[in-house]
Amino acid sequence: MMRPVRSMLPGQISLEVAPIRSERPANLRDPNLKTGGGGISNNRVTCFVSQLSFSRGDRLLVHAKPSSEWWWAELQGVIGYVPAGYLSQDAAGEEEEDPSIEDPWQDEEYFGNYGTLRLHLEMLSDKSRTEAYRQVILSNSASLSSKRVMDLGCGTGIISLFCAQLARPSMVYAVEASSMAEYTRQLVKQNGCDEVVTVLQGRAEEIELPEQVDVLVSEWMGNCLLFEFMVESVLLARDRWLRDGGTMWPSSAALTLVPCQADSYYAEKMAFWERPYGLDFTPLQPLAQQEFFTKPKFSHIIDPCDCLAAPCDVISLDMYTLQVGDLEQMKGQFHFCVEKSAVFHGFTAWFTVCFKSLEAGGATVELNTGPNSGPTHWKQTLFMLDRPVSVCAGDSISGTIVLQRNPVWRRHMTVTLHWTIKGSTDNPDNAQANIFIYYMH
């Protein structure tokens, strides 16, 4: 239940506001509609809220208090940030806070999922992923001698077991927050590695290690690289347990984007409604567009020939310098030169991580989850446009991508793509500006 509070504002304060994920196309040109962000494309508007406008005496419903300064509240159906200092508890209601937001990390569900085998089987069955980590350990086996290693989010302990089997580290601290840790201990013993590998059950940011480590290795990447935001735990552990001059594996990460055609997905979700069983179901197409094309398609497999331009790295992370605060909003730019005339259905994203060698001049190991590398369980992520656009060779697609971390649900993010298309003939009629905002839940 949400708790009503009254605002004690000194008069009207007009903060920015916009309805969250407006279901109806709103006219963004409406001078009265201040938006904290969002956009319009083909009259479909999705907005996200940054701050909420309210007046003295308004009764706000508080959904969550992610910080002492800013609360997440609702006023007449609009949700947004409010300055907590302007609010007072409404004597009328002592209702409980919304319990569903007591756990903005959703750890019970998150670690509950990793306590079962399904996700671990998927990850272990991913040969590109698992062999890449094996290759890192193998190619650095000599340098790993007598090193102290932390394997953050070890799951079944596969990386720790590779360390113990292929190298001679002095100690591997295998940290796992889910109940899988109990089985990981058994696997370590079963494979005769319990002299070297110590399994610690708990969140990496909460457990205590007896010493700092020389190497922090983790397989933390989620869909679109950052989803799950496990990377925050890796940065916190780095700052607390990695010795100065220690090694981060992965050392760096990059998110890559490419404009693409997606004929079969478009046919499956949109064209289908044209003549199913000889009938005209096209009135359902706006519903299909809203249901299927307003959120990313995870586990998309893009065929290299569906790429309409050379892919472009839009976000690059240096795991030695990246800060937790940097994760709130990450921006990238892109400029694609269309290489072939085709239908532009959307953008596809994937990531690459690199593992610098412990030896100076040693080979860097790369795990690339893109269409020209071995298949992985992440596959790629497809962001469909509302409506496809025909493009010609020589056209340019330029714009920005913004990954905005959810201020309440800390494992989620919003992806905003803003781009323009310029015709190769520089025909101004071809120029169109589009913004799409996708919620990754």
Ligand SMILES: N=C(N)NCC[C@H]1O[C@@H](n2cnc3c(N)ncnc32)[C@H](O)[C@@H]1O
């Ligand atoms: N996207 C991924 N690579 N997910 C791997 C997640 C694995 O790390 C574990 N894990 C995730 N975050 C943490 C954390 N902060 N501390 C310990 N284990 C974690 C999780 O239980 C699972 O076994």
